[in-house]
Structure formats: structure tokens, C-alpha cells
Amino acid sequence: MNTSFDIWLWVSAFLTLCIFSFLYKDNPFYKFAEHLFVGASNGYLVTIIWHGSLWPQGIRPIFAEGNWWLIIALIIGMLYFTRFFPRTSWLVRIPIAIVMGYGTGAAIPATIQADIMRQIQGTVLTPQNFARWNAGSTGVIWTVLLFIGVTCTLSYFYFSREHKGVLGVTSRIGIVFIMIGFGAAFGYTVMARISLLIGRIQFLLGDWLGIIQ
Amino acid sequence: MKGFEYLLKIDRRIIYLVIGVVVILPLIFPTVERVRVMAPAQSLFNAVDSIPEDKILMVDFDYDPQTMPENEPMAIALLRHAFQRRIKVAALSLYVQPLALALKALDQVTEEFNARAQTSADSIIYGRDYVLLGWQPPPIVPLLEMGISISNVYSTDYYGYRTDSLPVMQGIENFNDVGILVSISGGNAPLWWIGYSQVLYGVAVGAGLTAVSASDFYIYYQTGQFSGLMVGMKGAAEYEELVESRLRVPGERKASEAMPSLTAAHLAIMVFIVIGNIGYLMRRRT
Numbered sequence: 001m002n003t004s005f006d007i008w009l010w011v012s013a014f015l016t017l018c019i020f021s022f023l024y025k026d027n028p029f030y031k032f033a034e035h036l037f038v039g040a041s042n043g044y045l046v047t048i049i050w051h052g053s054l055w056p057q058g059i060r061p062i063f064a065e066g067n068w069w070l071i072i073a074l075i076i077g078m079l080y081f082t083r084f085f086p087r088t089s090w091l092v093r094i095p096i097a098i099v100m101g102y103g104t105g106a107a108i109p110a111t112i113q114a115d116i117m118r119q120i121q122g123t124v125l126t127p128q129n130f131a132r133w134n135a136g137s138t139g140v141i142w143t144v145l146l147f148i149g150v151t152c153t154l155s156y157f158y159f160s161r162e163h164k165g166v167l168g169v170t171s172r173i174g175i176v177f178i179m180i181g182f183g184a185a186f187g188y189t190v191m192a193r194i195s196l197l198i199g200r201i202q203f204l205l206g207d208w209l210g211i212i213q
Numbered sequence: 214m215k216g217f218e219y220l221l222k223i224d225r226r227i228i229y230l231v232i233g234v235v236v237i238l239p240l241i242f243p244t245v246e247r248v249r250v251m252a253p254a255q256s257l258f259n260a261v262d263s264i265p266e267d268k269i270l271m272v273d274f275d276y277d278p279q280t281m282p283e284n285e286p287m288a289i290a291l292l293r294h295a296f297q298r299r300i301k302v303a304a305l306s307l308y309v310q311p312l313a314l315a316l317k318a319l320d321q322v323t324e325e326f327n328a329r330a331q332t333s334a335d336s337i338i339y340g341r342d343y344v345l346l347g348w349q350p351p352p353i354v355p356l357l358e359m360g361i362s363i364s365n366v367y368s369t370d371y372y373g374y375r376t377d378s379l380p381v382m383q384g385i386e387n388f389n390d391v392g393i394l395v396s397i398s399g400g401n402a403p404l405w406w407i408g409y410s411q412v413l414y415g416v417a418v419g420a421g422l423t424a425v426s427a428s429d430f431y432i433y434y435q436t437g438q439f440s441g442l443m444v445g446m447k448g449a450a451e452y453e454e455l456v457e458s459r460l461r462v463p464g465e466r467k468a469s470e471a472m473p474s475l476t477a478a479h480l481a482i483m484v485f486i487v488i489g490n491i492g493y494l495m496r497r498r499t
Contacts, residue, residue: 023229048309053350106353110408114438122436132437134252146435185428188445192283192425194236194478195446198471199282201236212240 002210013208016200123150149177217499220492228485235481239473246472253434254451257395257419257441258459261294264392269301269385273396273406274315275308280399280423285318286449286468287421288397292322293462294452295343300392301381302343305367307352307402312345312371319345325464340379347371356405360388360414388416393440397421403430407438421448446471 004010018033058074061067076098082091122129125147130139155167156174163171205211264270272291276284295302304319306312323337330336337343346367349355358366363385364377376382384390394416396403403420410416417440422430424445433439443452449468456462 024226045309048312052309052348103353106357106409110412113412114404114408114433118436118438119432122432132435181428188424188427190479190482191445191447191475192423194232194475194482195283195424195471196280197232197478198236198240198446198474199467201233201240201474202282202467202471205237205240212243 004208004210009208013204016204020200123147148173153177217492217495220488221496223485223488231481231485232478235477236474239477240470243470244473246469246476248447248450248454248469248472250451250454251448253431253439253442253444254448254455255441256434257443258294258452258455260393260417260419260440261291261300261395262298264298264300267384268390268392269303269381270295271391271394272302272304272315273394273398273402274304274306274311274318275396275398275400275402276314276423277308277310277399278314281314282467282471283423283446283449284397284399284421285314286446286466287443287452288315288318289322289464289467290449290452290456291395291397291421291443292318293325293464294456294460296322296326296337297456297460297462299342301385303346303363303381303385303391304343305346305355306348307355307405309348309350312348315345316371319343322464340374341381344376344379344381345371346376352402352405353409356409357413360410360416362387363390388414391416393417393419395419395421397443399423400426403439404433407433411438446475 015033015036018029021027022030058070058077062070062074076095079091079095082088122132123146125143129143133139133142135142152170152174154174155170156163156178158167158171161167202212206213261270270291272288272295274288276288292302294300304315306315323339323343326335326337339345346363347370349366355366364382367376370376370379388394388410394406394410396406396418398420403418403422406416406418411418418438419441420430420439421443422445424447427442427444430439430442430444434442443449446468450466450472453466453469457464457466
């Protein structure tokens with residue numbers, strides 16, 4: 001056992017234990033750590049945004065380097081603060097409209113290409129898709145299974161007709177695929193949460209107490 | 214049947230205690246658990262390994278302390294791989310919070326290599342072998358503009374040096390000079406690199422993901438949009454295994470060391486699920 005004498009490790013360990021204490025029940029130690037986290041995060045963010053963005057990319061270029069045209073962007077950005085004043089709060093629509101317009105314009109083609117077109121291409125039964133599984137001759141089986149899964153799942157979400165006959169069969173198969181998907185997602189969620197727990201235990205037993213190397 | 218009723222009402226604190234015990238014991242009494250490398254991690258390793266000399270590995274650090282146990286071992290293993298192969302690295306972040314963690318990972322791996330180095334040529338030197346480009350808000354700016362010019366987006370690096378003056382950035386103009394971009398993230402950042410940077414400029418993208426988001430990302434690996442993946446702590450352990458077994462790079466393997474605990478915890482949860490279902494079925498019968 002080789003316990004650390006680093007004061008910050010002790011602070012970190014204390015706060016970790018404060019948060020873990022919520023597993024028993026809500027208590028003042030948990031509340032203390034929670035509020036400290038929120039306050040420290042906000043303070044850190046404000047400082048970093050000032051030093052990393054607002055000063056080097058806004059204030060300094062305008063007032064120290066003479067890029068006066070940037071003042072237009074700064075004023076538009078400042079309009080977000082008009083929200084705090086009822087008489088001028090309508091002005092906040094200007095920066096929101098600009099951000100939404102730019103963001104939507106950039107996102108739509110990207111989404112169509114990356115999320116729709118490429119996914120359709122990846123579902124089609126082609127030799128290229130068979131080979132993509134790196135599974136030899138069984139690549140055909142996986143691709144067909146994927147094709148059945150996608151089409152049956154899509155049919156489940158087709159609500160313009162009653163789910164009877166062929167549509168009833170395919171939608172029921174679709175439910176099976178959806179449930180398998182939920183199961184996989186749940187399994188991964190468990191893995192993720194346990195991994196985070198392990199990370200903290202490694203810190204407590206390793207970095208702090210020195211029980212594990 | 215009262216016993217089965219009890220199965221459905223196990224105090225959650227007992228479950229926490231059991232999970233705690235099965236996680237802690239394998240860490241205190243470690244056992245050797247072989248890590249089997251799966252195709253997504255192998256593909257990523259191969260993609261990084263085949264980066265030509267004139268191109269760089271771009272690493273997007275987009276994880277924060279909340280997902281650090283999963284993402285940090287990925288970053289460490291990836292950097293060990295790159296530095297061992299003398300692949301030039303440009304690190305960045307789309308958000309501000311991960312910058313300190315990027316710096317931590319870069320410093321750790323640099324110190325590991327420099328502790329073993331005999332000469333300057335063996336050492337890993339900032340500016341020559343790697344650069345921390347920093348953070349450029351909003352995220353859409355680096356995602357789109359680096360396809361035109363990296364040094365225009367990051368005119369100065371994290372420390373304030375002009376990026377076009379750094380030896381590591383000589384000959385590196387835009388995404389055409391990036392061998393692969395690996396986004397290590399606890400969120401959706403890897404999808405943005407695909408949606409914007411890959412669609413527009415064709416840059417190859419790999420990802421290190423938290424397990425919770427894995428099922429959303431696999432479809433992009435299947436279509437070839439991701440060149441490779443590290444999924445959760447298991448993915449990190451696979452990459453650690455590849456780096457140590459193929460490249461003989463020694464070092465702490467936090468993800469691999471956690472595998473027995475992860476396995477034990479999974480088994481415990483499976484047992485609890487089975488117990489809960491038995492209790493449910495027995496209650497329905499009565």
C-alpha cells in the first residue's frame with residue numbers, strides 16, 4: 001500500500017466519495033460535491049471562453065490589430081444579451097436566425113449524404129457490400145440479413161395501412177430486429193457505465209490509496 | 214412463493230454492493246485475461262499504421278472527465294502507436310473542456326518515450342513530432358475550413374506559436390495531407406467529421422467511442438465511412454493489445470487491466486437479470 005500525499009488527489013478522492021454516497025441516499029456531502037462541480041465548471045468555462053475565444057478572436061483583433069470590420073460580428077453576437085431586456089428582446093432573433101440559417105444550410109446536405117445516401121448504398125445487395133464484412137463467403141448472408149432487417153424495420157414504421165397480410169409479417173419481423181437493437185444498446189450502456197465505475201475505482205485504489213499498481 | 218416476491222424486491226443497495234465487490238476484487242487480485250482483437254479495432258490500427266510519411270495523423274480529443282475511463286486509454290494507445298511509428302500528430306479539440314485532457318495524454322506518452330530515448334532523434338519533441346492545435350469555436354469552422362487550410366483555422370497553436378512556423382506542419386496544408394483523422398469522443402463528434410469533413414473533402418475518419426453510443430455508430434463502420442473503431446473500454450484494451458504485441462511498446466494498460474472487472478460485473482448483472490425474470494415469471498404463475 002502506497003498512499004499518495006498529493007493534496008489534490010485527496011480532494012479528488014473526497015469528492016468522488018461524496019458523489020458515490022448518493023448510492024446510499026441523498027445527503028449533504030453529495031449536494032456539496034454537486035454544487036461545487038456546477039460552480040467550478042461554469043467558472044472554468046467562462047475563463048476559457050474569454051482567454052480562448054472572445055479575447056483572441058474578438059476583442060484583440062478589433063481594438064489592438066485594427067480589424068474594425070469584426071465589430072459587426074461582435075455586435076451581432078452581443079444581441080444575444082438583449083434577451084434580458086423585454087423592450088429589446090426581439091433583437092435576439094437576428095443572431096438566432098443567422099446561426100440557424102448557417103447551421104441548417106450546412107447540416108442538410110451533410111445529413112442527406114452521410115446518413116441517408118451512404119446508408120442506402122450500404123444496404124444494397126452488391127458484391128462490394130458482401131466483401132465489406134471481411135467474412136469471406138458468409139458476407140452474402142450478413143448483407144442479406146442486414147437488408148431484411150432494414151426493410152422489415154422500415155415496414156414497421158409504415159402506418160398508412162393496417163399491419164395485416166404481408167405488411168403484418170414484415171412488421172413483426174421488424175419488431176424482432178428493433179428489440180435486438182434495443183438489447184444491444186442496453187448491453188453497451190451497461191458496459192459503458194461499469195467502465196466509468198472501474199475508472200473511478202482504479203483511481204481510488206491505485207492513484208490515491210496505492211493498493212493496486 | 215414469497216421467496217420469489219423477494220427476488221423482485223432486492224434492495225438496490227445490495228445490488229450496488231455486489232457490483233462494487235465484483236469490480237474491486239479483480240483489480241486487487243489481477244488475473245490474466247486475453248484480449249481478443251475484433252475487426253473494427255484491427256481496421257483502425259491498420260489504417261493508422263499505413264499512414265504515409267508525408268501525411269499526419271489528426272487526433273480529435275473530444276472527451277471530458279465523465280467519459281475519461283473509456284476514452285483516455287484509447288488516446289494513450291493511439292499516441293503510443295503514432296510515436297512508435299514516427300507518424301506526425303496534430304491534436305485538436307472541437308470543444309474547450311477536453312483540451313486539458315488532450316494535454317495530459319500527450320504529456321504522458323511523450324514522457325514515456327523520452328524516458329527511453331537515447332538521442333534527440335529518438336525523442337518525441339513538441340513542434341517537430343506533434344502539435345496541439347487547440348480549440349477553434351464554433352466546431353463547424355474546423356470541420357469545414359480545414360479542408361481548405363489548416364493553418365488558417367489554427368493560425369496559432371495551443372501555446373501561441375504560429376502553426377505555419379512549426380516543422381511538424383511543414384507540407385501540411387489541408388485535409389489532403391491528413392492520413393486519417395481519429396475522433397476520440399464521448400459524444401457525436403465523429404459523426405460530424407463524417408457528415409462535414411468526409412462528405413466535402415473525403416478525409417478518412419476513425420473513431421474512439423464510448424460503449425453507450427456504439428450501437429449508433431456501427432452502421433457507419435459497416436458502410437466504410439469509418440475506417441475503424443475503438444468501442445468502449447474493450448476497444449481501448451484491443452488497441453492496447455495491438456500496440457504492445459505488434460509494436461512492442463511497453464506501458465501501463467489501464468483498459469486491459471480493467472477487463473476482468475468488466476467481465477465479472479457483466480456476469481453479476483446477467484445473474485441479477487435472470488433472478489428478476491425468474492421472480493417475474495413465478496409471480497405471474499401464482
